[in-house]
Amino acid sequence: MTYQPDMKRWQDMDTHDIVGEVLGKTFVCPACGRTHRADTQILDIGPDLLPSISDRIAPLGLSGRPLVVFDDNTYAACGEKLMSGLSRYNPEPFIFHRDDLHADSFAIGRVMLAMVNNPGFLVACGSGCITDTVRYSSLRTGVPFISVGTAASVDGYASTGTPVIVDGFKYTYAGVAPRAIFADTGVLMDAPPKMSAAGYGDVMAKYVALLDWKMAYDVEGEDYCPLIALIIAKALEECRSLTDDLSARRPAAYGRLMEALSLTGIAMQLMGNTRPASGGEHHISHLLEITDIQKGKHGSLHGDKVGIGTLITMYMYLQMFSDGMPAQRPTLGAAAWEKEIRRVYGTLADGAIAMNESEPPQGAVWEEQKRKIERSMEAYGYQHVARFATLLPELKERILSIGGPVRPDQLGYTVGEAYNAIAFGKEVRPKFTTLRIAERFGWLYDLADEISSGLAEGKIY
Numbered sequence: 001m002t003y004q005p006d007m008k009r010w011q012d013m014d015t016h017d018i019v020g021e022v023l024g025k026t027f028v029c030p031a032c033g034r035t036h037r038a039d040t041q042i043l044d045i046g047p048d049l050l051p052s053i054s055d056r057i058a059p060l061g062l063s064g065r066p067l068v069v070f071d072d073n074t075y076a077a078c079g080e081k082l083m084s085g086l087s088r089y090n091p092e093p094f095i096f097h098r099d100d101l102h103a104d105s106f107a108i109g110r111v112m113l114a115m116v117n118n119p120g121f122l123v124a125c126g127s128g129c130i131t132d133t134v135r136y137s138s139l140r141t142g143v144p145f146i147s148v149g150t151a152a153s154v155d156g157y158a159s160t161g162t163p164v165i166v167d168g169f170k171y172t173y174a175g176v177a178p179r180a181i182f183a184d185t186g187v188l189m190d191a192p193p194k195m196s197a198a199g200y201g202d203v204m205a206k207y208v209a210l211l212d213w214k215m216a217y218d219v220e221g222e223d224y225c226p227l228i229a230l231i232i233a234k235a236l237e238e239c240r241s242l243t244d245d246l247s248a249r250r251p252a253a254y255g256r257l258m259e260a261l262s263l264t265g266i267a268m269q270l271m272g273n274t275r276p277a278s279g280g281e282h283h284i285s286h287l288l289e290i291t292d293i294q295k296g297k298h299g300s301l302h303g304d305k306v307g308i309g310t311l312i313t314m315y316m317y318l319q320m321f322s323d324g325m326p327a328q329r330p331t332l333g334a335a336a337w338e339k340e341i342r343r344v345y346g347t348l349a350d351g352a353i354a355m356n357e358s359e360p361p362q363g364a365v366w367e368e369q370k371r372k373i374e375r376s377m378e379a380y381g382y383q384h385v386a387r388f389a390t391l392l393p394e395l396k397e398r399i400l401s402i403g404g405p406v407r408p409d410q411l412g413y414t415v416g417e418a419y420n421a422i423a424f425g426k427e428v429r430p431k432f433t434t435l436r437i438a439e440r441f442g443w444l445y446d447l448a449d450e451i452s453s454g455l456a457e458g459k460i461y
């Protein structure tokens with residue numbers, strides 16, 4: 001029987017129940033008319049579930065020996081439990097012995113080589129890097145995979161896109177969703193605290209991402225779904241005050257954070273892209289990450305940088321829209337822009353230049369866009385931005401209370417690197433976000449300057 005979602009009923013349900021209904025289903029959306037599909041069939045988060053994992057995955061009908069991918073840390077965290085839980089399938093382990101693991105050409109190549117015995121399925125036991133590495137290998141080989149999350153650190157578990165670092169640039173390749181996601185709350189709780197702080201930052205990013213997404217729909221006609229936005233907004237609110245329970249090390253709180261991260265990943269599956277979960281705040285984070293790769297620096301956690309990007313983009317929205325529409329200021333000319341992109345992107349500049357317009361839209365096109373921005377701000381934007389005035393200090397305190405960073409210098413970035421990320425993070429993707437709004441009104445480079453130097457001096461927020 002075809003699944004018939006009930007939008008009205010969903011308004012009153014919590015995200016856990018909504019997502020429970022859509023897992024493994026394909027349906028025509030009552031809100032946007034598109035066909036949405038969630039390939040992940042099982043989302044199972046709870047205490048001590050690894051010993052019974054063979055029973056839990058039985059409904060998936062997988063067969064053959066699994067190749068179970070770990071690194072030294074995740075093997076130490078739960079390797080024996082997981083391997084013995086899977087013993088019915090005669091699993092084969094593969095363990096990465098390096099602590100600078102990234103989802104990159106090396107890691108993917110290494111997993112593909114380890115598939116020499118033709119595994120029946122893959123198991124990714126880890127957080128972002130291992131999951132993405134296995135995801136890409138799964139897509140290329142057609143061998144299905146399941147995810148065993150070891151830290152509530154990132155929303156990428158359920159995602160279908162695969163961010164992969166190739167020759168110093170982070171590309172998002174196609175990927176495939178895990179058939180099932182498991183997480184043992186005891187394992188999540190024992191992960192380094194900074195990992196759940198990063199996961200909290202990655203969830204809170206959605207306050208900005210949802211506004212950027214709706215604006216992109218209104219201004220540039222990007223695909224949008226109110227239902228998916230609703231799922232994320234609910235998960236976000238359910239998670240906001242979790243920091244008290246995380247500080248008190250209550251296992252259930254780690255489970256709820258992991259669930260919110262998984263739900264936003266499933267929302268990306270339903271939409272078919274990362275837009276519901278990623279806006280200007282992620283672009284700032286991506287450029288900081290490129291800086292790390294170029295300098296050969298061991299990268300900080302994704303969610304750490306995203307949390308910082310979230311506070312920064314909230315501040316930008318507040319600066320631009322606290323007093324009505326921003327006044328128009330001069331924008332950067334094409335020649336100056338290209339010079340800056342070459343300075344910031346170095347060997348990656350040609351790619352960034354090819355992917356982006358060299359100047360923001362001008363004349364009638366921009367006038368029309370401005371009218372649309374104004375209409376959107378009046379309809380919902382001013383209200384959303386007004387909330388940032390209290391949310392920004394609240395989230396800052398909450399992130400700090402669980403040991404996360406709130407300023408780029410806390411992660412070792414210089415004022416110049418922070419400036420570059422705020423000013424030129426937008427060229428990582430040609431998408432409409434906070435950063436593009438600031439660019440088009442001619443505010444971006446002044447704001448980047450004010451924020452990067454102000455934050456290092458302990459001002460701004």
Ligand SMILES: [Zn+2]
Nearest residue numbers: 029032225227
């Ligand atoms: Zn929809």
Ligand SMILES: [Zn+2]
Nearest residue numbers: 155202302306
């Ligand atoms: Zn993220």
